[in-house]
Amino acid sequence: MRTLILGATGGLGSALALALKGQELLLSGRRAAELRALAEKVGGQALPADLKDELEAKALLEEAGELDLAFHAVGSVARGSLREAERKAVESLLEDHLLSALFLLKYGRFRPGARLVFFGAYPRYVQVPGFAAYAAAKGALEWYLEAARKELRREGVRLVLVRLPAVATGLWAPFGGPPKGALSPEEAARKVLEGVLQEPPPEVLEV
């Protein structure tokens, strides 16, 4: 199963890579040294890239070749009130969540029956004061994917939109750590894989 993990050096991406050890793994992320260390550990190939850069994203996906499975474990979080909303912060969130997914679907090559896994959000957790820009990025991603799902179906490619509760990763560092009850990355990765590898895969997987 030729598998690409985008955001492999993140908390969830790393946990997915470890859980998939033994598969044919292609790992991408921005931090090249960490990525190489992870690739050695799981016997995968390190393909460092910044997915905000279209040429880098394109080169990465050409190098990755035909995939059976891909995880888009990419994202960032920011907080701010409506009155403090900053154009750059919003654009950066949209680049991290939406644009990287758009490039994966634009340049990725997928074998028939391939599964593409993305991470949306529970509306009630993100549509809250202070997180409007983050919510917008997740809403943009979810709506993009629901349109994309219908195009991909024609190619026999299945899209799984996963909604997770908070996961205890570095994303939460700026907010004093993850909220109570957050899943560990290992637990989240296990639940994601269990759901995604079902036959047939669910369209939306709520963990």
Next chain:
Amino acid sequence: MRTLILGATGGLGSALALALKGQELLLSGRRAAELRALAEKVGGQALPADLKDELEAKALLEEAGELDLAFHAVGSVARGSLREAERKAVESLLEDHLLSALFLLKYGRFRPGARLVFFGAYPRYVQVPGFAAYAAAKGALEWYLEAARKELRREGVRLVLVRLPAVATGLWAPFGGPPKGALSPEEAARKVLEGVLQEPPPEVLEV
């Protein structure tokens, strides 16, 4: 009722302006000559601005002063497959739909009880092949607003998210005209006003 219409030279915005003739109307749009003609017709004030420009948006909203009612009748449509997706096109849709709303909520001043009206979309109409980028812009807007709604409630400001079927406006020109069964702008404006002016206003108005 001091009322601001953003996108007043658009099909829906003009129809709203005509239906609100007699109110204290502030009309904004990019096409200054058309805007002045409309303002004369309805007895309003023309405030031309390009809402993609933060300084113009800020100046406009300062000049508009304290509002009782605001309509964000701003948007654009584009079509393209996942493989043809263009970064610029997606960014432009997000600027038109999301960024202009963000600036309205960032710089607008609202009287207690004010109503702010935005136009979302029925997921089933926009989450379709060829419209993923448009869907993303509408999803971003809707999720941003649902988070914003909770912040605005503290200020006693009410947000109405309107979902309309297709409206026969110039937006459809690049696609050979509006789809069958599209509402006329006058009919859409009448239904929107009828819903928005209810007491209390609905959170989501599906026309």
